[in-house]
Amino acid sequence: MAAVDLSAHPGHLARRLQQAHYLLWNTMVSEEITSPQFAVLNALVAEPGLDQRTVGERVGLDRSTVAEVVSRLGRRGYLDKVRDPQDGRRSLLRPTDDGLRVHRKLTVRTARMNQVFLAPLSDGEQTLFLDLIRRVADAAEGLRNPGGPGEPAVGRR
């Protein structure tokens, strides 16, 4: 009897939103490459030669998850992974030609999918929507990473 209305809970809505996106991605973008895999590939297209930790920072994934995603992309031949000769702890990542090709193809489809995803909102609402999510997510991430955004969290050399 003391049950709660979950439709007012941002966390519950966030989960449903993410699930909806997952399904749309599968049908409109790719069944092989997932959205997090595309994010990692995209980060490497922007800055080839990044190490895993930095990639994780760019796309918002922890060390373990990056390792898994990278391993899948590597297995499919979309990126190369080599030990940094300057620092034996790091693995340096760069997209292969295949990886670049896939990235280009998915970029187009992703743009189309975003339009469909946001179609129920007016143009103004769309920018507002993205802005609100970003603010909430940034703030929540800031709770765990004190020091604030813009300011490098930990000992970036």
Added chain:
Amino acid sequence: MAAVDLSAHPGHLARRLQQAHYLLWNTMVSEEITSPQFAVLNALVAEPGLDQRTVGERVGLDRSTVAEVVSRLGRRGYLDKVRDPQDGRRSLLRPTDDGLRVHRKLTVRTARMNQVFLAPLSDGEQTLFLDLIRRVADAAEGLRNPGGPGEPAVGRR
């Protein structure tokens, strides 16, 4: 060079939002019970005796995931599961006394967490935020479930 700015991609933001919520839940609500588990428990507090399929419909989980979540809640003694004597295919679920107690406790903490989560937004923005997410998620779910909301999707008896 043809890399994309992911901060304009709703799917990427949705994932980050959900991750941020996951972490906040862990620190502010419970390390034992997860948000989806609470959602299932909440549905059963509202309507004890539901079957798994209907619970999944209420909280937005597919059959397999509901089965897993239910099994964990059952293992911890928070719900009972019995075969429906009227229909041998169904499993009927109801919260135990322990389940009710936990649900009450987490309800309070969840409310506090929601406040913290939404704190970066003004009151007006908060309602707007929830409304926008709901509209996008509903629309995307409707793409897979033609027939529209309100109209029972499939043969509810």
Added chain:
DNA sequence: TCATATTAGTCAGGGCACTGAGTATTTCTA
């Protein structure tokens, strides 16, 4: 009534996401 859907749930398999422990390498410092 009997064969044929349809439905509820299970199971195997792949992928994302986190924590905590452990290893190798580099950096700092006494």
Added chain:
DNA sequence: TAGAAATACTCAGTGCCCTGACTAATATGA
């Protein structure tokens, strides 16, 4: 310069999330 601290990564374990194939039970209709 040797020992301690920090860093990058791996590995094991837990949980969420989906699909597709399967089983058991019920409902339908020729």
